[in-house]
Each structure stands twice: as structure tokens, then as C-alpha cells.
Amino acid sequence: MTDGEPSRRRWTLPRRLAPSVARAAVFAAALAALAGCADPGSGTGPRPFxxxxxxxxxxxxxxxxxxxxxxxxxxxxxxxGDYQSMGLSNGQYEILRTVLDAARAEARDNGPDAARELTERLAERSCTERYRGGVPTEGPWQ
Structure with a gap:
């Protein structure tokens, strides 16, 4: 290097900082993607979720x-267990008990496949009837 000639040496991050900066860049890119930010040069705006x-x-x-x-x-x-341990409301548990009674009788008379079909039909019919007018409001677990 001579007098008056600028140094051509490039500045680099110290080795111990490089992984932190790389992680921060990846985090920033991921955050921008989640926020719906687009590349400023792409001409597109945020994408709705x-x-x-x-x-x-x-x-x-x-x-x-x-x-x-x-x-x-x-x-x-x-x-x-009880209906709450099953994640059911009291009304849903009543439907389950009715469906089980009918399905057990059906299984005895016509086998497990018939009981399975009956279970699905009765559950759908009973639940549709229960929620026809919206969510029951008799109580918090009704």
C-alpha cells in the first residue's frame, strides 16, 4: 500500500458475532413473512391472513x-368417566347415553357394523335437533 492509496481491505464481522447476526436476519425475515410484509421492490402489499x-x-x-x-x-x-372428563356438555352426554343404549341393542341383534352405522345416524340426527335453534342457553354446560 502506498501513500494516498485507499485501503482495499474489507470490513468483516468478528467471528463470534456472525452467528448472532445471521440468526437475527433469519428471525427478521420470518417475522416479516408472518406479518405479511412484502419486499419493498416487489410492488405488492401485505397479504391478508x-x-x-x-x-x-x-x-x-x-x-x-x-x-x-x-x-x-x-x-x-x-x-x-363423567361428561366433563369426556369434554361433553350435559346435553351432549344425554345424547351419548341414548345413542349408546340403541347401539348396544343393535350390536346384539345385527352386529358391530350395524351398530356403528346406527351410532353415526343417531348422533347426527340428535345433535342437529339439539342445535337447530342455535347454541342452547340453559346453562354453561347445557
């Missing part, structure tokens, strides 16, 4: 009652 899908109460009731009915019938009818 998709709307969450909610499950209608009658469909949720049907799934829960059917799942528990199949499980209890497969276990030989042994009880699992």
Missing part, C-alpha cells in the same frame, strides 16, 4: 358423540 374456519356446534357435537360412542362400544361398554 385467511379467515379461520369454525366448526358448527351440531357438527362438533356429532363428532364428539360418535367418537365416544365408538370408543365405549369397542371397550366393551366400560364407563370412561
Amino acid at each position: 385467511p379467515s379461520p374456519r369454525t366448526t358448527p356446534p351440531q357438527e362438533l357435537c356429532t363428532r364428539l358423540v360418535t367418537q365416544w360412542a365408538h370408543r365405549l362400544i369397542a371397550d366393551g361398554g366400560s364407563g370412561y
